[in-house]
Structures are given as structure tokens and as C-alpha cells.
Amino acid sequence: MEDKTLQELQQELTKLKKAQARVKRKFTFLLSIIAMLVLITATLAWFTLSNFASVNNIDLKISTAPQLYLDIENRGTDVSLWKKVLTTDMVNTALRSQNAPVLDQQIMDPVTSSNGITFSNRSGRTRNANDTSYVEFKVWFIATADMWVHLSGQKVQVEGKDATTACTTKETGGKADVIRAVRVSYEDSGKAAIWEPNKGGAVAGQSTFDVSQNFSNDTRIFHLDKLTPKQITFRIWAEGEDPECDNDVQDAQVTFEMLFGGTDENNSAFD
Template identity: 25%
Template structure:
């Protein structure tokens, strides 16, 4: 190869190297799901409200009578319980991107197990009770007194869509995914559902209650690392979680309540 040919080859190789470097820089700057765990989402609000014609109530403990249960639980009560049981300070802890197939056990991106005691996800138990035989439904519909319906919220776009919550009892788990709308799917004892915005839908029906009988349900809240919205854009953002439950009276074989 003559000198001119060698110079031309050198120029082509240089151009190729530059293009590869640009490509590597672009990849490094892009946002992906599973953002860095160096800076996570911080809880600022967590509220629960039950309102079903006074027939449905709950609490953080089981009680001897219906009247000892409540229709509303707030951030401070739930935070104190999580702190006492898990040693996690919600007000200063941050959720970490995790994933799960059953809504009960969680792993990080590398497959290692996420421990609830680290605050990677939140977990607490609710005890439900009703005067009637009912199905407990998670609803997006507001209450008669203005109680907010079930929703994730944040000042940062994308964060609410990356969050999930699950409810486990009776050997089953129900997962609320805000991206599913009115869709529902069941696989291996796990039901995943959405909630129509501001509405109540039977797709969000979960476990049943027998009148005057306490039922404990484990609640978990997490940031789903595999969700497309779980990117660097939501790192460090505050979020709020509101849950609202309804007691839906069951019908007999003749369709009567």
C-alpha cells in the first residue's frame, strides 16, 4: 500500500473511533429503568381511607369489637408502625428500585434479595372488619365526604406510573398497577389489576370478609425497577400514596344482597 493509501486508511480509522466514542457517550448519558440506587424516591405522604356506609373499617391491630376499628389511618400512624416493626423511618428513608413476581418477595436489578428492614420497599399489616359479608375493593372513586380515591401522585412526571402496591391474604396476592386502567390478569395466585381513573370497578375486587370477623392483610408498596418510567428522571422525587377501600356486599344465588 502506498503512502496515500495508508493516510486514507488512517483517516477512516480515526473517523470510526470518533463515532464509536460518540456512541458510548450517548449510551452513558441515556436514562434507563433501574436507575442508580445512589438517590431514591422519598416518601412524604401516605394516607389510607375506608368509607363504605360505615360497614367497613380497619386498623393496624385486631380488636374485640367493630367499634374499636377506624375508617381512616394517616401517615403518622402508619409510619410509627413501620418504624416499630421494621426499624424504618419513612420520613427519611427512600424507596429503591426493586422487582417481584409474586408481590411478596423482592429483588434488586442484580438478582440479590431486597430486605424490608432497609426501607427498599414498605410493608405493614391492616386488619379489616365489616358488619356484612363483603368483598373488599380498592377504588379510585372519591368518598362522600371528599376522601381521595386510590392513587399514586408526585410532582415529578413518571413516578406515579412506576409505583405499585400489593395486598396479601388468604394465600393470594393482589397487585395494583396504575398503568393497567380497567385491565386485570391472574396467574399463579397473583391477580394484577388497574383502576379506572376516579372510578370504582369490579376488576379491583380482592379478598372477602365474613361479617364481624377480623381479617389481616399485608400491604406492600414499592418502586418497580422494570417499569419504563423508573429512570434517572425520577431519582430523589417525593411521592404520595392514597388508598381507599369499599366493602361490596356479596349477592346470593338469586342475585339478592
């Protein structure tokens, strides 16, 4: 009887060890899943603290194509009435006319957009322009020749001042990553080209471009017919799906400089 009881105890001990081994394997597997989820979450940044930065400056400068001009308003076909440079103050005037905050009062909480036109927050809720989400304003363009308009990475003189296309910040450390977390789109007739400064991997289904000193079909933003004004909608946002859009860049400030140039059908620049 005692031998049989000892055998039963040994069998129970064996079963217990097997059960412990199964639990251990399941626990290890669970830890692996959790680790994978942490890694995935880390790539979908979306900072979680209070508010994002103000945009402290936007300068729009045009050169490369002497035939290309712009303004906040449609000035008609007399190009002498148009401008070569738009300043922050001019954009602020346009925003005030829309009862929208001026640029240094804008707050951009992260949003995401696959097309540069419609935007949503992390939970998928639609967000509106100039309402703690993304900045939106409209600019008119005109040219004295048929042309494709591009963002130019060249450095030139416009009205006696240096001009180029750049996204910069005075921040240091982790905050400096803000220049890789923002986007600018240019909408023409329901389609938008998206500039991704310091372009990295594609996110949110976006098709983006970065500036270059060489023009190509890939850098075309929109087309202008000779002496035919066209209105382009500009949108600036912090892309929540970008890995750099995390808590490190909160309260950072960013400056955009945009230099537009024009080319013919063969992507040869006007001079």
C-alpha cells in the first residue's frame, strides 16, 4: 500500500513539473508578444503629453523662374501687381481675414493624412484646419509662361536676400527632431503634393518628396498656364505616424523657407 502511494506521489510530481513547464512556455511566449507590441508602438509615435509647438516663421520666396510670381490675393493678369516674396506678416493677414490664429499662435497637435488634404487624430476623428491641429492658408500664383512649379533646393538671391527651401529649428537635443516630424502639402484641384523635409521612410500611406537642386517629374507640384492665376492651398502639420513625432519634440519651434521655381515640359528651369 505504501509503495503504491509513493508511486502515485511520483506521478503527481511528474504531472506538476510538466504543468509548470507548459506555464513557463506560455509565459515566455506572452512576454515575446508584449515585447513585439512595445516595438510596434514605438514606431507609431504620437506623443502623449499636452500640446505641440507653435510655428514661428514661414517665409515663401520665389526665384529660379523670373516669370513666376505670387500673392495672398488674386491680382489679375498685370504681373507688376504681384510679389516675389511672401512674409510671415502677409500670411498672418490672410489668417486674420479667416478669423484664424496667426502663425505664432497656432498649436499643432499631431494629426495624420494620407493625401495631404483630409486629416484625423490618433483615434480617427476628423480634424479641422487652424484649430489646434494643422495650419492652412491659400496662396495665388501666376507665371508669364506655361510652366511646372517645383520646390527648389538651390540657393539664390531674391530681392537682394538669400533664398532656398529648408525646414530648420533652433532647438537642440531631442527637440531638434521636429524638422523630421512635420509635413507641408500643396493642394491643386483636389490633389496635393506633400513635402517631407529630411525625408525618411513612408508613413500613413503617404507619397512624399523632398527638395532637390535638380528638377524632375517627381518634384513637380502643380502646373500654371501663362497669365492664368491659380490658387494653391498650403497645409502644415505634425505627422503623428512619423517615428520622430514623439514626446521629445513637444513645444519645439520650426521655421519653413520655401523657394519655388518653374520649368518647361522638359524640366529645364527658366532663367
